[in-house]
Amino acid sequence: MAKVLMKGNEAIGEAAIRAGCKNYFAYPITPQSEVAEYLAKRLPEVGGVFLQGESEVAVGYMIFGAAGAGERVMTTSSSPGISLMSEAISYIAGAQVPAVFVNIMRGGPGLGGILPSQGDYFQATKGGGHGDYHLLVLAPDGVQEAVEMTMNAFTLAEKYRGPVMIMGDGLIGQMMEPVEFPDTLKTEPSNKDDWATSGMDHRKSDKRNLVKSLFLDPTELNNNNLALKAKYDQMKREEVLYEGYNTDTDYTVLIVSYGTMSRVCKTAIDMMKEQGIEVGLLRPKTLFPFPEKPVFDAATKESCKHVISIEMSMGQMVEDVERSVKGRREVDFYGECGGDIPTPEKIIQVIKALL
Amino acid sequence: MGKAFSKPVSLSDTMTHYCPGCTHGIVHRLVAEAIDDLGIQGKTVGIAPVGCAVLAYNYFNCDFQEAAHGRAPAMATGIKRVRPDLIVFTYQGDGDLASIGMGEIIHAANRGEKFTTIFINNAIYGMTGGQMAPTTMPGQRATTAPTGRDTELTGMPIRMANLLKELVTPGYVTRQAVLNPKQINRTKKAIKKAFEYQVEGKCFSFVEVISTCPTNWGLTPLDALTWAQDTLLPYYELGDYKIPE
Numbered sequence: 001m002a003k004v005l006m007k008g009n010e011a012i013g014e015a016a017i018r019a020g021c022k023n024y025f026a027y028p029i030t031p032q033s034e035v036a037e038y039l040a041k042r043l044p045e046v047g048g049v050f051l052q053g054e055s056e057v058a059v060g061y062m063i064f065g066a067a068g069a070g071e072r073v074m075t076t077s078s079s080p081g082i083s084l085m086s087e088a089i090s091y092i093a094g095a096q097v098p099a100v101f102v103n104i105m106r107g108g109p110g111l112g113g114i115l116p117s118q119g120d121y122f123q124a125t126k127g128g129g130h131g132d133y134h135l136l137v138l139a140p141d142g143v144q145e146a147v148e149m150t151m152n153a154f155t156l157a158e159k160y161r162g163p164v165m166i167m168g169d170g171l172i173g174q175m176m177e178p179v180e181f182p183d184t185l186k187t188e189p190s191n192k193d194d195w196a197t198s199g200m201d202h203r204k205s206d207k208r209n210l211v212k213s214l215f216l217d218p219t220e221l222n223n224n225n226l227a228l229k230a231k232y233d234q235m236k237r238e239e240v241l242y243e244g245y246n247t248d249t250d251y252t253v254l255i256v257s258y259g260t261m262s263r264v265c266k267t268a269i270d271m272m273k274e275q276g277i278e279v280g281l282l283r284p285k286t287l288f289p290f291p292e293k294p295v296f297d298a299a300t301k302e303s304c305k306h307v308i309s310i311e312m313s314m315g316q317m318v319e320d321v322e323r324s325v326k327g328r329r330e331v332d333f334y335g336e337c338g339g340d341i342p343t344p345e346k347i348i349q350v351i352k353a354l355l
Numbered sequence: 356m357g358k359a360f361s362k363p364v365s366l367s368d369t370m371t372h373y374c375p376g377c378t379h380g381i382v383h384r385l386v387a388e389a390i391d392d393l394g395i396q397g398k399t400v401g402i403a404p405v406g407c408a409v410l411a412y413n414y415f416n417c418d419f420q421e422a423a424h425g426r427a428p429a430m431a432t433g434i435k436r437v438r439p440d441l442i443v444f445t446y447q448g449d450g451d452l453a454s455i456g457m458g459e460i461i462h463a464a465n466r467g468e469k470f471t472t473i474f475i476n477n478a479i480y481g482m483t484g485g486q487m488a489p490t491t492m493p494g495q496r497a498t499t500a501p502t503g504r505d506t507e508l509t510g511m512p513i514r515m516a517n518l519l520k521e522l523v524t525p526g527y528v529t530r531q532a533v534l535n536p537k538q539i540n541r542t543k544k545a546i547k548k549a550f551e552y553q554v555e556g557k558c559f560s561f562v563e564v565i566s567t568c569p570t571n572w573g574l575t576p577l578d579a580l581t582w583a584q585d586t587l588l589p590y591y592e593l594g595d596y597k598i599p600e
């Protein structure tokens with residue numbers, strides 16, 4: 001298929017449709033409102049459902065309801081909106097239904113700003129809502145990857161019967177890049193009839209289905225949490241994604257960085273290479289599960305003396321980097337999170353200060 | 356002669372956890388009867404609230420989802436939009452619907468979502484032990500209004516049926532009660548009508564039911580019926596508030 005030039009937000013909307021998702025509920029928020037605007041036009045063309053909810057709180061439950069009924073469904077939002085959806089995300093995880101959430105991050109806390117940020121790493125990977133749950137978190141570094149990850153997100157959500165999040169930032173949402181849409185992947189969840197409230201007649205069954213997260217009996221609740229834990233363990237074994245850049249050299253510094261920030265780091269790495277300084281990059285593509293072993297291996301390579309996490313935040317992923325490196329190297333951090341993305345020159349300056 | 360009285364098929368054969376004299380059980384039965392009468396059990400999805408009726412899914416024999424506190428109308432919206440062929444109903448208390456879930460119910464009603472809401476107004480938070488609800492009467496005692504509801508500080512009780520009637524979008528909005536057999540028969544008709552409107556794909560339908568909570572009102576079941584009749588009904592007038600053309 002030919003490449004088309006598309007804005008990240010619109011490409012994410014189109015990717016959902018190509019992945020067989022015909023249902024979208026959302027509430028407008030900068031910098032991702034274009035997804036809703038695009039789908040408001042596109043979904044009716046394909047016989048789909050578009051609805052602008054009255055708030056992100058309500059949208060979270062529209063997603064929960066539709067997902068519980070066994071239909072593919074997605075919402076997109078940005079940081080403050082994701083905070084409001086976090087209640088529903090916790091319920092969706094507890095009730096074990098598949099749903100796709102996209103967070104085109106902006107700066108926080110509070111109303112923060114509307115420029116790109118990576119300030120929601122903790123929220124996405126460590127909780128956000130209450131209780132023992134995780135989202136499977138995918139972090140694209142551009143429009144092409146945003147498309148591929150969005151399409152895969154539905155398959156993953158159904159494989160694990162739980163919420164999956166795409167973590168982009170304002171830049172990925174707003175920038176235009178040429179993209180190629182992979183051939184439509186469409187896998188129907190095979191076990192849907194076992195749990196979805198699709199109606200007994202629809203399933204030709206006299207067994208009714210229940211979608212719920214309340215387990216008053218302590219053993220039952222513990223079992224539900226054990227079932228979730230088993231899924232997270234399986235994700236750690238099967239779903240970890242990452243990219244190494246310039247890691248086949250004898251680098252002295254290893255950068256760990258993701259999303260938009262990692263692209264700036266790559267430019268800095270190329271520039272330093274010309275100056276005779278080898279720096280490696282390990283880019284997590286899944287933030288949960290985190291590529292612990294790949295980070296450990298890359299950090300403990302003989303030549304590597306320094307590890308640094310570079311983020312558009314005040315230091316969030318760095319905690320997972322430290323955890324992965326297990327004290328074998330000192331882990332530094334550099335970040336900015338006002339909305340200005342650190343330049344390659346700034347990164348070079350930071351790296352040189354380490355040497 | 357056929358059997359004169361039997362359990363509705365849509366009601367499970369289980370003991371409920373409701374207190375003696377609580378009217379939640381009566382309304383459950385009326386909903387199940389309406390589902391049976393219309394032959395829609397196989398395509399019905401109920402939504403349980405957070406409140407005493409959180410375990411409603413144990414008592415109904417159809418698909419069920421459990422919402423978070425107040426969010427049932429948003430959940431019902433999600434289901435009904437993606438599967439318009441299903442019959443969807445929410446069953447909510449007054450804390451759930453008129454306090455924390457006020458935004459969700461107003462907007463679902465205003466969009467004319469084609470599902471049915473059964474709203475149990477017992478003028479109190481039953482499940483959490485008798486705290487004040489937005490529907491608690493002036494002077495009525497609650498654990499968080501130990502000397503009685505002070506309307507200077509908390510305003511007047513919210514009349515949901517009156518409020519929803521004002522929306523310009525067409526809908527069916529009625530207030531009924533289950534304090535005596537005559538009222539129960541009327542409530543049954545209203546609930547059935549509400550489901551019929553949904554089956555016809557006509558409009559949003561809302562049945563407020565004045566109910567009792569003997570436990571948290573500190574009254575015997577019989578005194579609770581009398582108190583509701585004398586204190587709630589003059590303020591919460593019964594009848595149809597809005598009927599679609």
Ligand SMILES: Cc1ncc(C[n+]2csc(CCOP(=O)(O)OP(=O)(O)O)c2C)c(N)n1
Binds near residue numbers: 482
């Ligand atoms: C977000 C959230 N806040 C508070 C609660 C605690 N809570 C559970 S039920 C309830 C009140 C229910 O009262 P009502 O809706 O009137 O139902 P009733 O028990 O009277 O039938 C509250 C406050 C909760 N479960 N979730």
Ligand code: SF4
Binds near residue numbers: 377568
């Ligand atoms: S606490 Fe009140 S509403 Fe709840 S079951 Fe008991 S009587 Fe009914």
Ligand SMILES: [Mg+2]
Binds near residue numbers: 448450479481488
């Ligand atoms: Mg109540």
